[in-house]
Amino acid sequence: MCGIVGLFLKDKALEPKLGAMLSEMLISLSDRGPDSAGIAIYGASSGNEAKITIQSAKPERDFRGLDTELAKAIGVPVSVAVKSTHAVVRTRPDKIDEARETIQALRPDIRIMGAGDVVEIYKEVGLPEAVVERFDVRSMTGTHGIGHTRMATESAVTTMGAHPFSTGADQCLVHNGSLSNHNNVRRELVREGMKFETENDTEVAAAYLSSQMAHGKNLGEALEGTLSDLDGFFTFVVGTKNGFGVVRDPIACKPAVMAETDQYVAFGSEYRALTKLPGIDNARVWEPEPATVYFWEH
């Protein structure tokens, strides 16, 4: 099954509540996937710093002293904000790739969840409620976000097998379904130089989109490509720095409901996920059509 949610705010007044709204949406779908949960939040862009979200199975060991060691190694100020098993590393945008490589050299057991100017990604094994509590997602602010609660079918129940998956700056993806040609697509992407952390099918879809966008396509065009290049069942919700997109495979057996008001565009695997949103009773509510790309950008 799996449950996925997405929320793209149009009304700035709701931005302080993004984390709380997205958390409630995800928790309402807990029985669609009890294995693991994750959330990606797109916060405000500060312009002079970029972020890397990192994860460690031994956070006390790996995160201690990382800020000073990393700052010394890359020669610019670094901050590390620890949240349970995750931490957000902030530094100058032009140093982000170097910081990423240095983190992996300094602390080989640290996993990179995602990086970019605005995105933070938190995911762990466990129910949505526990994951949301652990990372205090309810207090997070932002412009848009996506979330996922997983019932694993295609690969192991691990932190790294949880969604969202990110393979490009500020890009991430959640998926309900399963892909059948992911091994072949992964091989092709590896040949292009993309790196994979897991055997998971969804990571391949995320990498596919990142690759398409790296070749100059916009989000909508990249999503269009999934319809011909990915085989299997999927409802995807993707986030980019400015945008939010949805696409379903042509068979469209994985459920999807969307709602739009003047204040937001929301996605849920089921209507249940949308019932607590403000003004939902008067929202335009519809099911996205199969093989049709929807996207919104700020």
Add this chain to the structure above:
Amino acid sequence: MPATKLSKTAAHDNASRVFDLDAMSLREFNQALHKLTPGSNETAWEALNPKGNHSVAVGVDQPVTIDVRGSVGYYCGGMNDGAAITVHGSAGPGVGENMMSGSITIKGDASQYAGATGRGGLLVIEGNASSRCGISMKGIDIVVHGNIGHMSAFMAQSGNLVVLGDAGDALGDSIYEARLFVRGKVESLGADCIAKEMRAEHLDLLQGLLDRAGVTGVKPAEFKRYGSARTLYNFNIDNADAY
């Protein structure tokens, strides 16, 4: 169950029994419906705040009316056997799945596989229905005021599907003896589904269905009929390579 959670809208026995699903569990509501016995005076029921919950009013087997005020999730009214259920909102996947008799009316839209495997009764969708509407229907009558999605009436065996709007791709794929009436455009027909002549008996049948569904201002002659070409009934040795 605490008596305070139940209220009656009026003092006499056959007034509506109102259940607020915000204040009590869905299971309490469904169990109260399942305890109904023939001849009960409690003939009118109402559920408030369904909020997309699954399995609202499933398995009711008495001829009562049930008004659900809001949108429901999966399988609303599934296995219904005699109740007249109205959803004042939209319905999630599988509304009226395997209905035996009675009626279900959806004031809004219905998600995928509405009326799947239904054996009897009438399902009316006043908005649009999504993909696989009437999949494997086995005697149910379905009337959709709007459009229906792809793969509708897949392997439909008997009963009638009436669509006032358009039908999506692969309508009636591998259909048996169900009758499909579509007023608008059909995106494409599925394997072994063909357009058929609309004879007087079909016009009468369709008028009856429109009347039962409360549809006015629409004439049976505006519809086209589709059904099985019956070429998939028996194994054809020439198709052996296809398997």
